Amino acid sequence: MIVTRQKSFEDILKQVDKGPAFLIGCSECATLCHTGGEEEIIQMKMNLEQKKIIVTGWIVLDPACHLQNNKRLLKTHHDELLQAKKIIVFACGNGIQTVRELAQDADVITGTETLFLGEIKHTNEFEKRCIQCGECVVDNYSGLCPVSRCPKSMLNGPCGGAKNGCCEVDEELECIWDLVYKQLKSKGRLAQLKTIQKPKDWQKATQTRRIVNHDRSQQP
Amino acid sequence: MTARSNLEQILNDGRFAVTAEIGPPKGADPQKIQNKAILLRGYADAFNVTDNQTAVVRMSSFAGCCLLHQMNMEPILQMTCRDKNRIALQSEILGASALDIRNVLCLTGDHQSFGNHPCAKGVYDIDSIQLIQIIKQMRDDGLFQNGEVIPAGKPIMFIGAAANPYSEPYELTIDRLEKKILAGADFIQTQSVFNVDHFLGWMDDVRSRGLDKKTHILAGVTPLKSKKMTERMKYHVPGVDVPDEIEQRMNNASDEKKEGYDIALDTMKQLKVVKGVHGVHITALFWEEITPVLVKESGLHPR
Numbered sequence: 001m002i003v004t005r006q007k008s009f010e011d012i013l014k015q016v017d018k019g020p021a022f023l024i025g026c027s028e029c030a031t032l033c034h035t036g037g038e039e040e041i042i043q044m045k046m047n048l049e050q051k052k053i054i055v056t057g058w059i060v061l062d063p064a065c066h067l068q069n070n071k072r073l074l075k076t077h078h079d080e081l082l083q084a085k086k087i088i089v090f091a092c093g094n095g096i097q098t099v100r101e102l103a104q105d106a107d108v109i110t111g112t113e114t115l116f117l118g119e120i121k122h123t124n125e126f127e128k129r130c131i132q133c134g135e136c137v138v139d140n141y142s143g144l145c146p147v148s149r150c151p152k153s154m155l156n157g158p159c160g161g162a163k164n165g166c167c168e169v170d171e172e173l174e175c176i177w178d179l180v181y182k183q184l185k186s187k188g189r190l191a192q193l194k195t196i197q198k199p200k201d202w203q204k205a206t207q208t209r210r211i212v213n214h215d216r217s218q219q220p
Numbered sequence: 221m222t223a224r225s226n227l228e229q230i231l232n233d234g235r236f237a238v239t240a241e242i243g244p245p246k247g248a249d250p251q252k253i254q255n256k257a258i259l260l261r262g263y264a265d266a267f268n269v270t271d272n273q274t275a276v277v278r279m280s281s282f283a284g285c286c287l288l289h290q291m292n293m294e295p296i297l298q299m300t301c302r303d304k305n306r307i308a309l310q311s312e313i314l315g316a317s318a319l320d321i322r323n324v325l326c327l328t329g330d331h332q333s334f335g336n337h338p339c340a341k342g343v344y345d346i347d348s349i350q351l352i353q354i355i356k357q358m359r360d361d362g363l364f365q366n367g368e369v370i371p372a373g374k375p376i377m378f379i380g381a382a383a384n385p386y387s388e389p390y391e392l393t394i395d396r397l398e399k400k401i402l403a404g405a406d407f408i409q410t411q412s413v414f415n416v417d418h419f420l421g422w423m424d425d426v427r428s429r430g431l432d433k434k435t436h437i438l439a440g441v442t443p444l445k446s447k448k449m450t451e452r453m454k455y456h457v458p459g460v461d462v463p464d465e466i467e468q469r470m471n472n473a474s475d476e477k478k479e480g481y482d483i484a485l486d487t488m489k490q491l492k493v494v495k496g497v498h499g500v501h502i503t504a505l506f507w508e509e510i511t512p513v514l515v516k517e518s519g520l521h522p523r
Contacts, residue, residue: 151331152302152342156349157396159328160387160411161458168458169331181389193392196353196399199306199346199365 001119002029002092003126004036004112009047012088015109020054022077022084022106024099026064026091032120035112036060036090044090044111056080064095070102081106117148127173134204140197142183147200149176155197225322226294227266228378230499231407231436236492237499238520239296239409239438240264240511242288244279253284256508257291263512264502265523266323268409271298275335282312285321296380297321300329305345306354306365313355317375325380325409326351348381349396349403355379356404381405383437385422386415386461394425401435408435409501412442414453414462414483416490423496432496439491442503443510444480447471481510488518 023041030036038060045055057080061070074081081087087106089096093114100108116128131148137155138145147153151169158177161168165178184190223229230237240260245252253269260267269284285295297316299309316324328348332340346354354365355377362374381400387393397408413419419439426432444450444462450470454462466483473479491497500520504511515521 151333152328152347153344154328154347156347156399157392158387158389159459160384160393161331162388163458165388169333175388177392178389181392185391190391190395194395194399196349196403199350199354202345 001032001117001126002094003115003118003128004030004033004090004092005115006035006040006090006112007110012044012109012111013048013051013053016048016053016086016088018053019048019086020056020084021048021086021088022056022081023048023058024064024087024089024091025058025060026062026095027060028063030064030091030095030112031060033126034124036064036095040090044088056083061091061095061099064089064091065098067098067101070098074102132205133200133202134208135201137197137200140192140195141180142187142189144176144180144183146176146180149173155200157193223378224376225266225378227296227323228406230265234498236520237266237436237438238264238515238523239266239268239499239501240508240515241268241270241501241503241505242284242508243270243273243505244281244284246276246278248279250287253279253287254291257288257293259509260511261291261293262523263515263521265499266294266296268296268298268325268501268503271300271327271329272303272335273298273330275302275330275332275337275340277336282316282321285316286319289320294323295321296323296325298325298327299351300327301344301346301348301351302329302332302342305343309346309351310354310358310364313358313375313377314370314373317377318373322376323378323380324355325382326355326405327382349399352379352381352400352403352405360404378406379404380407380409382411383408384411384459385413385419386411387459393422394429394431397426397431398429401431405435407498408437410437410440411459412440412453412503413487413491414442414444414460414466416487418461419491420494423494427496432498436498437496438499438501439494439497440501440503441484441488441491441514442505443484443507443514444470444476445505445507445510446476446480447473449505450480481514484510484514485517488514488520492518492520 025036025041041058084106087108088111089099090111096110117130118126118128121127162175167173167175242256269281271281281298285297288295326348332342357363362370383397447470453460502511
């Protein structure tokens, strides 16, 4: 899931200026993060209205990153969108830009910070699990990812700074290498860590900016 | 084979080596590092110049090494993977070799969040083991990391790495040392030893795997300057093991500096006779002037 955090209301207000505003949420990640679900959008509407800002309407897109779907869903809000000078999007950085493609005169502004791709550990607790490197290495580490979960992305063993199994950079988090070690040790496969892992091909992450799945797009 | 550096020559001859750390200044004044160098000249075989240690901006290790070299002192270039990608790191190796800097210590680097620019983006394109392997491949095979031939002169380099006997999980400390040796580490400088007993046990494990025969291990020594420094090393520096006993000795001492010095001298004397230890690496943090005394009194002078 793409984990987001809502910007402070003061920051949002600054961008909204005098309004009027139209609010957009997302039914997927932002709903699960409680940053852009229906509940948060309605709360935001009330907060803005208390500050005398007109809210022309709102919608929770399903999801905000789906361009063609957005076109269809936003049609029914055509007039409300036209009246708005600011469209505030409570979705991930992707969702915001997908909405931006469909906006006309209004400014599209973001109501969230996009943080990471992570898991819902408990309600309202999220942890980073992936940095989309394009070259998944978890099979080498018992299904765990040091690329995203080690602050130094170390592929050949721990840095040596962990204490009591906790990361030296953030003591609230487990050292991923400690977890890898325990997992492989319990399976009797510690020897697999002795292989020297070669440098990663980072272009898979940084230069893969578009994919077209020809096989599937040609299906009826 | 002829040695690539004075340090390599000493280690190849089976002589006990001494290296010492010189921290570059937080500024552009060359005098600062030259003064430290004058103080330490003749008291070590080679001098590590740190690379923005603890992620605090200082004069570069490369520049510091050049300044030492101008004074006919042998530098050890420290390189971290925190601030440079594989392009910059390989380029620096070529440059260092061209300027007769012939020792390198490969480190992943302290995380930027501990330093004075915590908002900086860490690079970590590669890790220390990959860096060792890359430099070895450049030196021995004349190939860049991408497999291309180096057309205009292979670098000459004596390759070093760090090892921390005190890190967790313990079992991996030996595995990681072995990986560094396999990658191409000719010498190893260890984390500073305060807990001698633990270090002796670690060396037993190192010897049982025959690793002391495949590389040269230099044991780290750091004289404690004060109670405050002891506390910082014990509780705030990741990966350091200061036993309670040493903390108590420092706390009860009437002369903190003398006590810290005595502990370091005692540690050096113990490390000198450990089988498989081929030298000591002295890191006298903000206390460089103590290094010559330590070297002299532990019977390692003249160099």
